[in-house]
Amino acid sequence: MDFTYKKPEALTDVRTHYCPGCGHGIAHTLIAEVVDALKIRKRTIGVAPVGCSVLAYFYMNFDVTEAAHGRTPSVATGIKRVLPDRIVFSYQGDGDLAAIGTAETIHTANRGENITVVFMNNAVYGMTGGQMAPTSLIGQKTATSPNGRDPETMGPPIRMCELLNTLDRPYHIERVAIDGPDGVRKVRKALFTAFKAQVEGKGYSFIEVLSPCPVYQRLSPVDALRFVGKEMAAYFPVRVFRKEGTIINA
Amino acid sequence: MAKRVLMNGNDAIGEGAIRAGCDAYYGYPITPQNELTAYMATHMPEHRRIFIQAESEIAAINMVFGTVAAGKRAMTSSSSPGISLKQEGISFLAGAELPGVIVNVQRGGPGLGNIAPSQADYFQATKGGGHGDYHQIVLAPNSVQEMHDLTIKAFGLAEKYRNPVMILTDGRLGQMMEPLTLYTGRPPVMPPKDWAVNGARNRSPNFIRSLYLVEGELEALNIKLQKKYARIRKDEILWEDRLTRDCDVLLVAYGTSARIAKGALTVAREAGIRAGLIRPITLWPFPHTAIAKAAERAKGILVVEMSSGQMLEDVKMSVNGQVPVFFEGRMGGGVPLTSTILKRIKTIARIKKRR
Amino acid sequence: MLERILITGSGGQGVILIGKILATLAVKSIPHITFFPSYGAEVRGGTSACQVILSSKEIASPLSEVFDTIVCMNQEGADQFCRQMTKQSLVIVNTSLCKKPIVRSNILQMDATRLADGLGDTRVANFIMLGAYLAAKPVVSPLQAEKGIRELLAGKNMSLIDLNIKAFRTGLKS
Incomplete structure (x- = not known):
């Protein structure tokens, strides 16, 4: 796959509301590049979550619908089942996907819906003001874990790729990280694999993107990238878990 | 057929x-x-x-x-x-x-x-x-x-x-x-x-x-x-009107309650009591005007529901205090009996005319 | 006309089935019909009952307080529902399972479960009772009924259909 470094057609030419150093803008661009590369812009439908990326429909130059918090994969299911030739993806944060919407996440994967789920894991709730996420690291200080996440009372962070990898139906499961230029290229490659799988009718694909949130990770943009690449990746291994329907051992 | x-x-x-x-x-x-x-x-x-x-x-x-x-x-x-x-x-x-x-x-x-x-x-x-x-x-x-x-x-x-x-x-x-x-x-x-x-x-x-x-x-x-x-x-308001033109007692009920109310209505009419029924088919929007009109010459309204009296509030709003509104209902899965509704109809029919 | 029928028995005796069949058979000729099932909380066993109302006039409630006919397939059902009748009501009892005597003039006693055993399958006692009912009260002509039953059971195993028809005829003749 060759990518030309220009504004993708699948991205609108507006300034985003994302904070400096946020991973969402990067992920949006990568998705748009993949959509362009696969020439599917006119048949792509995105499902935006509740969370920081709730306004994603302003930035995507293709059809997008909102969904209630956590119900993103159900809405995607409802679209894909009646329009099987369209390319449907859900774009979800950690609160949306791994807390309030855990049931929908698991059952959509278990049915093997032919959709793509993009899971933006930045270990914190952004839009509501930096609360503890299901994926916040042990000891991580947030508005609702002021003394750091204590696994004894709050449970340890949930590893979603590993959890979904116990199911039979997913076709592709992969965790990648926005932690620098090389990481970004790998994110794009993973997204390409996932969207291509859907175009080919292979089934459910799940891409977890470890992502910086300098504001609520309470770090500078550069340190946030380091946090993603080192601390988050230490707990959430960056690798392919499922390839062409087959479990890949670490 | x-x-x-x-x-x-x-x-x-x-x-x-x-x-x-x-x-x-x-x-x-x-x-x-x-x-x-x-x-x-x-x-x-x-x-x-x-x-x-x-x-x-x-x-x-x-x-x-x-x-x-x-x-x-x-x-x-x-x-x-x-x-x-x-x-x-x-x-x-x-x-x-x-x-x-x-x-x-x-x-x-x-x-x-x-x-x-x-x-x-x-x-x-x-x-x-x-x-x-x-x-x-x-x-x-x-x-x-x-x-x-x-x-x-x-x-x-x-x-x-x-x-x-x-x-x-x-x-x-x-x-x-x-x-x-x-x-x-x-x-x-x-x-x-x-x-x-x-x-x-x-x-x-x-x-x-x-x-x-x-x-x-x-x-x-x-x-x-x-x-x-x-x-x-x-x-889009829909309702069924049954024998309200001359009614002294206006029944208002929907769904299953309306079926029972219709049974009571038939018996009441056979007994010479002028009863009528408005059955809302759309509950929202609600047939306020139809109820007000049907109640114009009624002595009283009897609302029948399988609840503590919820549609009752809409019926009261429809007549705005102009006609007394009574209620017969059952809760928690109970269904009103024809005989009970009939008794209430008879009581309302005995009310002296207001005008 | 107005005919209010209650059919009662143990779950698994097929009382709901014959109630549904009776209501379905009546669709062609009777303008107003309701069928209403009631089950115990148990999925198997327990008392199950259904009410069928056939009427030339609009039916207000599918549940009646009194019945023109009560069909009792077991003792519990008989105990529970036999109060809901008038002097004219017809009671059809399955004497194979209802041992307590019911004292009244308008009663039809069917040794249905034993007769069904004789036909080779205890489960067809319900069709014997349906036959007995239509013999006593031909709300649907027995000939039409037999044709209808065949249609309704279409798709089932042929020998089973024949057995049910045989049971129906046994009830009809008694």
């Missing part, structure tokens, strides 16, 4: 949805609506339509959201506790101005309640249910035939107004079997859905949302919604 089949109310709704061109049905098991989910599981695939048993009522209503956002027809059904779970989704449908058909086969509550028939979800259905200033259209069948016919109507109304429509019924109507003449017409035809998210081919992208953060935008949406609700109030 036209060709009739014997069917229960739940199946009649299912067959109505299929004949109305429902593309997808999403359900979750709960008594007393399980026949409907099972009917759809069998028959939707036969018509190459979509059936999914969702992981929850919440997932089911959001699958409906996806399907109607994509411009197709969808329905979900449940019973009272499950309908509570769907309220968020219904509010989102209303906010995003999406059609969608929701069936509530009511059971006794609150809480897990029981599986007996009830009408205790009237407030939830007609006064909002979910958050925000919105209304859903609420249709209340009182026979297996109406379960079928109003389902077809529901799909038409939902798309005409881009608004959720609820069929509010109960376990008795759901499980009762009656002869039914099946709809053989075409599914309702509606204008093209140029707003749907179905791929931005030969047009600029569409987006569907209920989030409006810019100052004034959400108020503008609400004003638009209220204008739509005013149009619905003007054009």
Whole structure:
């Protein structure tokens, strides 16, 4: 796959509301590049979550619908089942996907819906003001874990790729990280694999993107990238878990 | 006699949805609506339509959201506790101005309640249910035939107004079997859905949302919604009028209660008491004017419900204190008896005329 | 006409089935019909009952407080429902399972379960009772009924259909 470094057609030419150093803008661009590369812009439908990326429909130059918090994969299911030739993806944060919407996440994967789920894991709730996420690291200080996440009372962070990898139906499961230029290229490659799988009718694909949130990770943009690449990746291994329907051992 | 089949109310709704061109049905098991989910599981695939048993009522209503956002027809059904779970989704449908058909086969509550028939979800259905200033259209069948016919109507109304429509019924109507003449017409035809998210081919992208953060935008949406609700109030109110022209006692009841009230009405008339009945078929919008008119020369109104008196408030609002309004109801799955209603009718008939 | 029928028995005896069949058979000729099932909380066993109302006039409620005919397939059902009748009501009892005597003039006693055993399958006692009912009250002509039953059971195993018809005829003749 060759990518030309220009504004993708699948991205609108507006300034985003994302904070400096946020991973969402990067992920949006990568998705748009993949959509362009696969020439599917006119048949792509995105499902935006509740969370920081709730306004994603302003930035995507293709059809997008909102969904209630956590119900993103159900809405995607409802679209894909009646329009099987369209390319449907859900774009979800950690609160949306791994807390309030855990049931929908698991059952959509278990049915093997032919959709793509993009899971933006930045270990914190952004839009509501930096609360503890299901994926916040042990000891991580947030508005609702002021003394750091204590696994004894709050449970340890949930590893979603590993959890979904116990199911039979997913076709592709992969965790990648926005932690620098090389990481970004790998994110794009993973997204390409996932969207291509859907175009080919292979089934459910799940891409977890470890992502910086300098504001609520309470770090500078550069340190946030380091946090993603080192601390988050230490707990959430960056690798392919499922390839062409087959479990890949670490 | 036209060709009739014997069917229960739940199946009649299912067959109505299929004949109305429902593309997808999403359900979750709960008594007393399980026949409907099972009917759809069998028959939707036969018509190459979509059936999914969702992981929850919440997932089911959001699958409906996806399907109607994509411009197709969808329905979900449940019973009272499950309908509570769907309220968020219904509010989102209303906010995003999406059609969608929701069936509530009511059971006794609150809480897990029981599986007996009830009408205790009237407030939830007609006064909002979910958050925000919105209304859903609420249709209340009182026979297996109406379960079928109003389902077809529901799909038409939902798309005409881009608004959720609820069929509010109960376990008795759901499980009762009656002869039914099946709809053989075409599914309702509606204008093209140029707003749907179905791929931005030969047009600029569409987006569907209920989030409006810019100052004034959400108020503008609400004003638009209220204008739509005013149009619905003007054009879509339905009710059945039985012998109200000369009535001294006006009965007001819907659904199963209306069936019982009709029985009492017949006996009262045979006994020479001038009783009449208004049966609201749309519970929202509510036939306020029809009730006020029918009550003009009545000595009193008797509202019959399987609740503590919920529609009662709308009836009182209709007559605004001009006519005394009485109530006969049962709660927690109880169904009013014909004999009790008759006794109340006789008492009201003895009231001295006001004018 | 107005005919209010209650059919009661144990879950698994097929009382709901014959109620549904009776209501379905009546669709062609009787303008107003309701059928209403009631089950115990148990999925198997327990008392199950159904009500069928056949009427030339609109039916207000599918549930009646009194019945013109009560069909009792077991003792519990008989105990529970036999109060809901008038002097004219017809009671049809399955004497194989209802041992307590019911004292009244308008009674039809059928040794249905034993007769069904004789036919080779205890489960067809319900069709014997249906036959007995239609012999006593031909709300649907027995000939039409037999044709209808065959249609309704179409798709089932042929020998089973024949057995049910045989049971129906046994009830009809008694």
